Amino acid sequence: MTDLERKIYRIIYNMSRFRKNPTIQDLKIKTGKDEPTIRKAVKNLITRKDLEWDKEKNEWKFK
Structure with a gap:
């Protein structure tokens, strides 16, 4: 995970x-x-399955 990906992950989380x-x-x-x-x-986060969008709940799921 790059620094930018980690930063975006933390912001979203x-x-x-x-x-x-x-x-x-x-x-x-x-x-x-x-x-x-x-x-x-x-x-990239979604592809690696670190992040997933739950369409039913309209929210992010985290690894």
Whole structure:
């Protein structure tokens, strides 16, 4: 897991604990990265099964 992936994972995890799913804009502000970079990092987390989106509950599941 890269530093950016770890940072995004922690942001999503911490915000999800308070029942708020972070938006791309939230992640852009908190990481200082652009949208394509963030999308790639999130896609890598999902591909490695570190992160999963639960469509029924509209929330993230964590490894």
